[in-house]
Structure formats: C-alpha cells, structure tokens
Amino acid sequence: MATDPLERIERMASENAVVIFSKSSCCMCHAVKRLFCGMGVNPMVYELDEDPRGKELEKALTRLLCGGSAVPIVFIGGKLVGAMDRVLASHINGSLVPLLKEAGALWL
Amino acid sequence: MASTRRVLGEPAALSGISHHLPYSNPHMLHNHPPDTSFGRNQEESSFDFGELEEPIVLGGVKINKNKTKETLYSSVKASAILEMLPSWPIPRQRESSKSGEESTDSGSALIKPDSESPISTKAPSDHHKTARAAAEDDSDREHDDLQPPQPPLQSPDIQMESARTGVSQSKSAAKQTTEKTLRRLAQNREAARKSRLRKKAYVQQLESSRMRLSQLEQDIQSARSQGLFIGGRATTGNISSAGAVFDMEYSRWLDEDIGHMSELRAAVQSHLSDGDLRAIVDGYVSHYDEIFRLKGVAAKSDVFHLITGTWVTPVERCYLWMGGFRPSELIKMLIPQLDPLTEQQLLGICGLQQSSQQAEDALAQGLDQLHQSLLQTIANSSLNDSMHHMVIALGKLANLEGFVRQADNLRQQTLHQLRRILTVRQAARCFLVMGEYYGRLRALSSLWASRPRE
Numbered sequence: 284m285a286t287d288p289l290e291r292i293e294r295m296a297s298e299n300a301v302v303i304f305s306k307s308s309c310c311m312c313h314a315v316k317r318l319f320c321g322m323g324v325n326p327m328v329y330e331l332d333e334d335p336r337g338k339e340l341e342k343a344l345t346r347l348l349c350g351g352s353a354v355p356i357v358f359i360g361g362k363l364v365g366a367m368d369r370v371l372a373s374h375i376n377g378s379l380v381p382l383l384k385e386a387g388a389l390w391l
Numbered sequence: 392m393a394s395t396r397r398v399l400g401e402p403a404a405l406s407g408i409s410h411h412l413p414y415s416n417p418h419m420l421h422n423h424p425p426d427t428s429f430g431r432n433q434e435e436s437s438f439d440f441g442e443l444e445e446p447i448v449l450g451g452v453k454i455n456k457n458k459t460k461e462t463l464y465s466s467v468k469a470s471a472i473l474e475m476l477p478s479w480p481i482p483r484q485r486e487s488s489k490s491g492e493e494s495t496d497s498g499s500a501l502i503k504p505d506s507e508s509p510i511s512t513k514a515p516s517d518h519h520k521t522a523r524a525a526a527e528d529d530s531d532r533e534h535d536d537l538q539p540p541q542p543p544l545q546s547p548d549i550q551m552e553s554a555r556t557g558v559s560q561s562k563s564a565a566k567q568t569t570e571k572t573l574r575r576l577a578q579n580r581e582a583a584r585k586s587r588l589r590k591k592a593y594v595q596q597l598e599s600s601r602m603r604l605s606q607l608e609q610d611i612q613s614a615r616s617q618g619l620f621i622g623g624r625a626t627t628g629n630i631s632s633a634g635a636v637f638d639m640e641y642s643r644w645l646d647e648d649i650g651h652m653s654e655l656r657a658a659v660q661s662h663l664s665d666g667d668l669r670a671i672v673d674g675y676v677s678h679y680d681e682i683f684r685l686k687g688v689a690a691k692s693d694v695f696h697l698i699t700g701t702w703v704t705p706v707e708r709c710y711l712w713m714g715g716f717r718p719s720e721l722i723k724m725l726i727p728q729l730d731p732l733t734e735q736q737l738l739g740i741c742g743l744q745q746s747s748q749q750a751e752d753a754l755a756q757g758l759d760q761l762h763q764s765l766l767q768t769i770a771n772s773s774l775n776d777s778m779h780h781m782v783i784a785l786g787k788l789a790n791l792e793g794f795v796r797q798a799d800n801l802r803q804q805t806l807h808q809l810r811r812i813l814t815v816r817q818a819a820r821c822f823l824v825m826g827e828y829y830g831r832l833r834a835l836s837s838l839w840a841s842r843p844r845e
Binding site for chain 1 (some may be wrong): 489671739745746747749750752753754756757758760761765782790793794796797800801805807808811
C-alpha cells in the first residue's frame with residue numbers, strides 16, 4: 284500500500300481509463316460525471332469524502348493543480364487532464380474524444 | 392535593468408533617508424512622471440501622489456499646494472496636452488553618476504533608476520552625463536557621497552541639498568565651461584517644464600474621469616429611483632456596487648461592439664487582404680475575451696447580478712442561460728448562415744454544436760443538483776440549529792459562481808473553436824452575423840419598451 288498520497292493518486296489514476304476524483308457533495312463533480320456518462324464513458328470515481336485518507340489525497344490534488352479546488356479532477360489514460368474548465372475546453376476544442384478513444388474508454 | 396542605472400557611489404548609510412518610497416512597485420513607477428519641479432521651488436518639497444489615484448503609501452509626503460490651481464484645467468486640455476507629449480508616462484532612462492547637486496534652478500533633485508524611485512528628475516541627463524562626468528570637478532565628488540540617493544521627501548534633506556549645491560555650484564561654475572553648464576541647465580529646465588505639463592495633464596485627466604464617474608453614479612441612482620430604462624436596461628431595484636460597476640463596463644463594451652461591427656461590416660464589403668481581415672477578426676475575439684474576463688470579476692462579488700440578468704435587455708433576458716448566451720443555440724443559428732462550408736468544416740461545426748450541447752447538459756444537471764441540495768438544507772433547518780444550516784447553505788450558494796464561470800468558459804471556448812474551424816473570411820462574416828443577431832435582440836427590447844400602449 285503506497286503511503287505517499289501523490290503516489291497513491293498516480294496509482295489510482297493509472298488503474299482505469301478514466302478516473303475522476305470527486306466528492307459526493309460536490310455539484311461540479313456531479314456535472315463532470317454526467318458529462319462523461321452522457322458521452323457513453325464509464326469513469327472510475329473516487330469520492331474523497333468517503334475515503335479514510337481522503338484529506339491527504341485532497342491536499343495532494345490541490346498541490347498538483349497549483350491551488351484551486353481539488354475536485355473534480357480528471358485523469359485519462361493515467362495522464363492528468365485537469366479540473367472542470369480544462370475538461371470542458373478539451374471537449375469543445377475536440378481533443379477530449381480522441382484522448383478517450385486512445386485510452387480505450389470510447390469506441391467508434 | 393536597474394543595475395545599469397544605479398547611483399554610483401551610493402552610500403548604504405543614506406539609503407535609509409527616504410526609505411518610504413516603495414521601491415519594489417514597478418507598476419507605480421511606470422505610471423508617474425518625473426517630478427522635475429522638485430528642486431526648483433524649495434516650497435514644493437515633495438512629489439504629491441495624493442492626486443494620483445494609486446494606492447501609494449509614502450511617509451511624510453507634503454501636499455503640493457501649487458497643484459490646486461491645476462485642477463481648473465479642462466479634461467479636453469489635459470488630453471490635448473497628453474497627445475502633444477505622448478512620451479508620458481514612460482520610465483525615463485536615468486544615469487545616475489551624479490546627483491543633481493549643481494542644478495538647483497533646473498529643478499532636478501536627483502537621478503534615480505526607475506525601479507527605485509517614482510521621482511526621477513533631470514530628464515535628458517543621460518546624454519550629457521558624459522559631459523558632466525568630464526566637466527565635473529573631483530571636488531564635487533565629496534558632496535556626492537553625502538547626497539541622498541533618492542529624492543529627499545522631507546524638507547530638511549532639501550535644505551541640506553540646496554546648501555551643498557550652492558557650495559559646489561560656485562566651485563564648479565568658476566572652473567568649468569560655463570557654457571556647457573548653462574546649456575545643460577537650460578535643457579534640464581525644458582525637460583522639467585515638459586514633465587510638469589505632462590503631470591498636470593495626467594492628473595487633470597484623472598480628476599475629470601473621477602468627476603465623470605461620480606456623475607454617472609448619481610445619474611444611475613436618480614434613474615433607478617424613477618424606474619427608468621438606461622440604455623434599454625431597467626435600473627429598478629438594488630444594484631450592488633459590483634453590479635453597478637459591471638453594468639457600466641458592459642455598457643462601454645456594447646459601445647465598443649458597435650465599433651467592431653462597423654469595422655467588420657466594412658472589412659467584409661471591401662476586399663481587404665487576409666492579413667488585415669485577420670487582425671479585425673482576432674480583435675473581435677479579444678473583444679469577447681474581455682467581456683468574459685469582466686464577467687469573471689463581477690461573478691466573484693455578485694454572481695446573482697449576472698444570473699438575474701438585469702444587465703441585459705428584457706428580450707435577451709428571456710434567453711439567458713447561466714448568465715449568458717447558450718452556445719449550442721448560437722451555433723444552431725449560425726450554421727445555415729455560414730454557407731459555403733467544406734465538408735470538414737461542416738463536420739467540425741456540427742461536432743462543436745454537439746459537444747457544447749453535452750457540456751451544457753452536464754452543467755445544467757450539476758446546477759440542478761446544487762438547487763436541490765440548497766433547498767434541502769433550507770428545508771431541514773429547524774428552529775434550534777437554523778444558523779448552522781444557514782452557514783451550510785451559504786457554503787453551497789458559493790458554488791454558484793463556479794457554474795457561471797464554467798458557462799462563460801464554455802461560451803469563450805466555443806467562440807475560439809469557431810474561429811479555428813473557419814477561414815478568416817468566413818469568421819468575419821460569422822461574427823458579423825452573430826453581432827447583428829444580438830443587436831436585433833436588443834433593438835427588439837427597445838421597440839417593445841417604446842411601443843404605444845392604451
């Protein structure tokens with residue numbers, strides 16, 4: 284069991300094609316989950332408020348994004364995509380779908 | 392940058408004298424004119440920042456009484472002066488081999504690197520620095536070390552300085568080429584004069600802008616109390632100051648939009664080169680980037696103002712989605728008007744419509760969850776711990792700003808993607824169509840408001 288939160292995050296992020304770090308009470312997290320489900324993607328969601336070591340994961344995620352809110356944060360194919368604004372931007376500029384296909388999260 | 396312009400031989404001991412100056416504030420320094428009137432009148436013992444509306448903290452600064460009569464300048468005159476002397480405000484290059492010890496009447500107290508002092512003097516000092524270095528006596532150097540490296544703000548320092556300059560003046564004037572000195576002095580005077588003019592003009596412009604601003608605010612107040620429409624937008628109800636500020640900024644943005652529209656129209660009708668057209672088109676994208684930026688600022692203070700939509704006209708308000716236009720709706724309107732499109736472009740635009748639709752749906756569902764959660768918190772609050780629930784509710788409400796920001800993000804990304812997909816010429820026509828479309832919605836509101844009623 285990795286002890287360093289950042290290592291843990293990296294491990295969790297690489298275990299699934301699409302990984303979302305979320306909180307059950309966060310409405311923007313709900314929005315990002317709906318976005319992926321609406322595209323036919325089945326993301327792996329980690330609710331930090333339901334994880335016993337969620338607090339330190341949250342801190343590490345905040346540091347990863349240089350501040351701002353720790354959730355929602357999206358990883359695709361093990362690589363960091365970012366928070367909601369980056370996810371939306373990449374969807375609009377057309378780079379999200381190829382990324383999903385490459386990670387095996389989307390077919391056709 | 393500063394190192395080449397340091398005062399030579401600056402004694403560390405004296406750096407404490409005028410340490411009130413905020414050295415590390417480059418922003419301020421680039422906006423202030425050199426005060427070359429510094430040494431000229433000994434009564435004007437300091438540079439007055441009070442009239443400049445920058446948050447400047449200077450200890451011991453004395454108000455320059457001569458400035459009061461300058462407020463009588465009209466703003467027109469001020470602008471004219473600033474146009475004549477466009478080089479202000481820029482940081483003046485300063486060489487600082489010598490303090491201005493021999494130029495009491497030229498009004499220069501000091502040469503100072505811009506990054507160290509907002510009060511730099513002796514305008515064209517660099518080109519005669521070498522002359523001065525050659526011309527000056529070693530006997531002056533002893534006074535150099537005693538000179539404060541910054542313009543002394545307190546009068547004792549000035550007395551010290553003028554006394555010293557008097558001494559060195561008689562020494563150097565006697566020995567050195569008087570002609571060179573006189574010429575230099577004259578140049579200094581001229582530069583000082585110009586600098587003073589520029590400063591007056593700038594201050595005057597600031598003051599008149601301030602008066603205009605307070606006048607506008609008064610107008611809004613009185614109009615609001617009468618329930619009038621200003622620019623087609625109702626001003627009834629309470630507007631927060633952030634909301635009022637945003638309304639004014641938006642009003643200005645609309646005026647600029649009209650300008651952009653004319654430019655686009657003319658550009659599309661004439662046959663400009665692609666390069667020129669590109670500049671205009673990209674300028675329009677930046678114009679929209681600007682309003683999104685302003686909305687972001689406003690959302691931080693008053694997100695409800697943006698959501699409620701009093702800043703748009705009534706007809707626009709009907710179609711307001713999360714504080715702005717709905718991107719997929721815009722694309723749908725544009726597609727038939729963008730012909731002819733290549734196959735790839737059509738695919739791209741339809742893809743854009745689809746992805747913006749998906750993003751809008753996701754945001755809407757997130758916002759809906761926020762609404763539900765908020766209502767639950769309010770409903771669940773009992774008499775005993777209502778405060779606790781209110782606090783929770785406040786926390787949830789704070790998320791509203793995030794949704795409006797993401798909606799604006801979506802709008803901005805959509806416009807940028809549109810720009811990417813289309814050629815320059817197509818984009819010009821596209822933005823023209825878009826601008827005219829929203830213009831018609833606004834016009835409809837005005838017509839509706841002024842329609843004859845029984």
